[in-house]
Amino acid sequence: MLLSIKNLHASINGKEILKGVNLEVNKGEVHAIMGPNGTGKSTLASVIAGRDVFEVTDGTILYKGKNLLALPVEARASEGIFLGFQYPVEIPGVSMTNFMRTAVNEQRKYKGLDPLPSGEFLRLMEEKKKMVEITAKLANRSVNEGFSGGEKKKNEIFQMAMLEPTLSILDETDSGLDIDALRIVANGVNKLRSPENATVVITHYQRLLDYIVPDFVHVLFEGKIVKSGGKELALELEEKGYEWIKETLI
Amino acid sequence: MRSDTTDFPLKKTLINNFVEHGKDIFANNKESIIDIRNQAYTKFIEQGLPTQKLEAWRNTDLTAVYNEDYDHYYTQANVIKDIDSVFQCNIPHLNTTMIALLNGWYVYKDVPLKTMADGTIIGSFAEAMKVYPDIFDKYYAKYATSKDDGFIALNTAMAQDGFFIYVPDNVQVKKPIQIVNVIDYDKNIFLQTRNLIILGKNSELTLVHCDDSYNHQKCLCNTVSEIVQDENSYLDHYKMQNVNNNSTLINSSYFYMKNNARLTTNGMSLNGGILRNNKHITIDGEGCEANVYGLYLMDKKQHIDNNVFIDHAKPNSMSNELFKGIMDDTASGVFNGHVLVQRDAQKTNAFQRNKNILLTDKAKVNSKPFLEIYADDVKCSHGATVGQLDTEAMFYIRSRGISEDSAQMLLMYAFCDEIIQKITVEPLKIRLEDMVKKRLRGELSVCAQCVLHCSHPEKEFNFEIDLSKI
Numbered sequence: 001m002l003l004s005i006k007n008l009h010a011s012i013n014g015k016e017i018l019k020g021v022n023l024e025v026n027k028g029e030v031h032a033i034m035g036p037n038g039t040g041k042s043t044l045a046s047v048i049a050g051r052d053v054f055e056v057t058d059g060t061i062l063y064k065g066k067n068l069l070a071l072p073v074e075a076r077a078s079e080g081i082f083l084g085f086q087y088p089v090e091i092p093g094v095s096m097t098n099f100m101r102t103a104v105n106e107q108r109k110y111k112g113l114d115p116l117p118s119g120e121f122l123r124l125m126e127e128k129k130k131m132v133e134i135t136a137k138l139a140n141r142s143v144n145e146g147f148s149g150g151e152k153k154k155n156e157i158f159q160m161a162m163l164e165p166t167l168s169i170l171d172e173t174d175s176g177l178d179i180d181a182l183r184i185v186a187n188g189v190n191k192l193r194s195p196e197n198a199t200v201v202i203t204h205y206q207r208l209l210d211y212i213v214p215d216f217v218h219v220l221f222e223g224k225i226v227k228s229g230g231k232e233l234a235l236e237l238e239e240k241g242y243e244w245i246k247e248t249l250i
Numbered sequence: 251m252r253s254d255t256t257d258f259p260l261k262k263t264l265i266n267n268f269v270e271h272g273k274d275i276f277a278n279n280k281e282s283i284i285d286i287r288n289q290a291y292t293k294f295i296e297q298g299l300p301t302q303k304l305e306a307w308r309n310t311d312l313t314a315v316y317n318e319d320y321d322h323y324y325t326q327a328n329v330i331k332d333i334d335s336v337f338q339c340n341i342p343h344l345n346t347t348m349i350a351l352l353n354g355w356y357v358y359k360d361v362p363l364k365t366m367a368d369g370t371i372i373g374s375f376a377e378a379m380k381v382y383p384d385i386f387d388k389y390y391a392k393y394a395t396s397k398d399d400g401f402i403a404l405n406t407a408m409a410q411d412g413f414f415i416y417v418p419d420n421v422q423v424k425k426p427i428q429i430v431n432v433i434d435y436d437k438n439i440f441l442q443t444r445n446l447i448i449l450g451k452n453s454e455l456t457l458v459h460c461d462d463s464y465n466h467q468k469c470l471c472n473t474v475s476e477i478v479q480d481e482n483s484y485l486d487h488y489k490m491q492n493v494n495n496n497s498t499l500i501n502s503s504y505f506y507m508k509n510n511a512r513l514t515t516n517g518m519s520l521n522g523g524i525l526r527n528n529k530h531i532t533i534d535g536e537g538c539e540a541n542v543y544g545l546y547l548m549d550k551k552q553h554i555d556n557n558v559f560i561d562h563a564k565p566n567s568m569s570n571e572l573f574k575g576i577m578d579d580t581a582s583g584v585f586n587g588h589v590l591v592q593r594d595a596q597k598t599n600a601f602q603r604n605k606n607i608l609l610t611d612k613a614k615v616n617s618k619p620f621l622e623i624y625a626d627d628v629k630c631s632h633g634a635t636v637g638q639l640d641t642e643a644m645f646y647i648r649s650r651g652i653s654e655d656s657a658q659m660l661l662m663y664a665f666c667d668e669i670i671q672k673i674t675v676e677p678l679k680i681r682l683e684d685m686v687k688k689r690l691r692g693e694l695s696v697c698a699q700c701v702l703h704c705s706h707p708e709k710e711f712n713f714e715i716d717l718s719k720i
């Protein structure tokens with residue numbers, strides 16, 4: 001089992017958002033998490049990644065058998081967790097190249113490896129850019145600065161490609177994307193899928209799941225996963241709406 | 251003579267020295283210059299050394315500095331014949347015309363004043379005062395008005411040398427001029443430098459002015475520069491300060507701009523005990539553009555005070571100020587930005603921003619923007635922020651596996667980058683990128699670039715000292 005979340009409770013500023021989440025993810029699987037706004041989807045993603053504004057008040061997260069909650073943000077990343085942000089931050093003054101080189105090398109250092117030689121690193125950048133169809137010269141551009149919504153999302157997948165994570169959590173990766181960008185992002189994600197890694201796709205709309213076909217679909221509702229199923233569940237949800245879920249819970 | 255309640259020993263010493271060393275101070279000065287000096291001397295007695303009682307000095311306390319003992323001297327004690335042996339500029343690929351000042355005196359190889367192939371005159375202020383009295387009658391002491399503070403009056407009264415640059419009309423100086431201000435003295439020293447820079451109509455100049463390469467002695471250095479920009483001239487000006495923690499630099503620059511003149515002045519303060527930078531810009535023309543940038547990186551107990559005054563005296567001109575600083579440990583910083591838009595200065599655009607990052611609870615910054623606007627058709631804005639590094643950005647960076655320390659470095663550098671990118675001289679920009687990164691990591695030793703190698707006493711250095719001048 002790659003990821004095992006049991007009875008996870010998390011709050012922000014004293015307000016409880018996650019009220020006992022249970023989730024199990026194995027290698028090679030794609031899970032979709034759907035649910036209405038404000039229900040805790042992004043919170044779940046942030047807590048797994050280690051955002052400290054959220055306080056975990058109960059429950060456990062085991063990742064590769066380890067207690068994930070004991071690890072700081074950067075250690076979780078180096079252990080192979082990647083968060084694709086819903087609203088990627090703009091960081092003027094930090095170049096994309098420098099950012100990626102530092103990330104790649106610090107993760108290598110964590111694993112006891114030497115830093116990647118310059119030439120190899122640049123080749124890696126070029127290779128991964130192609131994968132996500134990024135043609136722009138990223139070298140001197142600052143992280144996400146001046147990027148459109150779609151470009152920012154592509155940039156998330158680019159970083160994912162560079163870092164080759166074991167568990168990717170993509171938070172509303174499709175929000176703000178037109179069909180073309182959606183296709184590119186989904187292609188990128190699909191190319192990176194392997195039996196050795198897993199992806200958790202957080203989404204509102206079923207549309208993305210036409211491109212990134214999930215093995216499991218979960219519905220997160222009022223801080224808990226209330227229903228799980230196969231990919232058909234997403235279609236049923238699309239058809240019947242979240243009201244249907246409410247009804248089935250009564 | 252009015253008795254000053256703040257009668258520091260230093261003030262008394264200076265007042266006496268003016269009389270005692272008058273012969274040296276007035277050496278080769280004609281009547282009109284001596285008059286100017288005498289008037290300034292009277293002003294200085296009246297004003298004294300600035301204390302915190304003055305509004306403009308409210309946040310900078312120089313009491314301890316005034317109470318130190320300093321050596322003063324009024325003759326050129328050392329003349330270095332070969333400036334390349336004093337300071338090896340190790341900025342790769344930076345091709346400049348280099349001139350140097352040592353302990354406040356102009357240092358030269360063959361002649362103290364030179365006319366370049368394009369007609370530009372560069373050299374010793376003292377020599378220029380002798381050789382070009384007409385220029386001095388026209389421009390000298392016309393802009394650095396003594397009413398501002400005692401340091402100006404003191405400098406006008408007693409400063410003897412510095413550098414002089416005159417760019418004739420229509421000359422675009424191809425190579426940047428680099429001025430290196432070296433202090434090397436084995437005891438505490440008080441010194442003053444006076445500089446005069448004149449840009450003719452349609453001229454262009456890039457000027458890189460470095461205060462660095464000091465030993466560890468205490469120094470109090472009072473510098474006044476007057477820079478006159480005639481119509482349509484363009485000046486790209488850089489002031490670098492990287493001096494030891496025992497240094498107090500009082501650095502006043504007065505810029506005067508006529509129609510369509512353009513100025514970019516960028517001050518980067520990387521190290522120093524107490525740094526006080528006065529920038530006074532008079533925009534006395536239409537179609538002018540003044541960009542005033544500053545970056546200050548202070549730690550330990552360092553203190554910086556950037557005092558900027560921009561006077562929009564005529565309509566249709568613009569000014570833009572951006573000062574950014576990072577304060578660590580118990581360092582302190584001050585930003586006073588006064589913009590005056592006079593009644594007839596319609597269609598003025600004046601923008602001002604000061605951004606500060608405090609890395610510790612004890613670091614502090616006082617930021618005071620002040621827009622004084624009398625015209626009614628203008629666009630003016632000001633903004634000041636004091637805060638910490640962006641936590642969203644920190645999380646984003648760390649979520650890629652980058653450690654908290656490295657993330658902090660990246661963000662601090664990113665903060666500084668906005669000012670560094672304003673540097674148009676490419677090799678200088680690259681050098682500053684490197685220096686700032688080192689500075690943020692605490693690796694920038696003041697002596698790193700200096701031939702004097704104080705931190706590596708085993709290394710030899712060579713001076714040629716002209717004993718006849720001692």
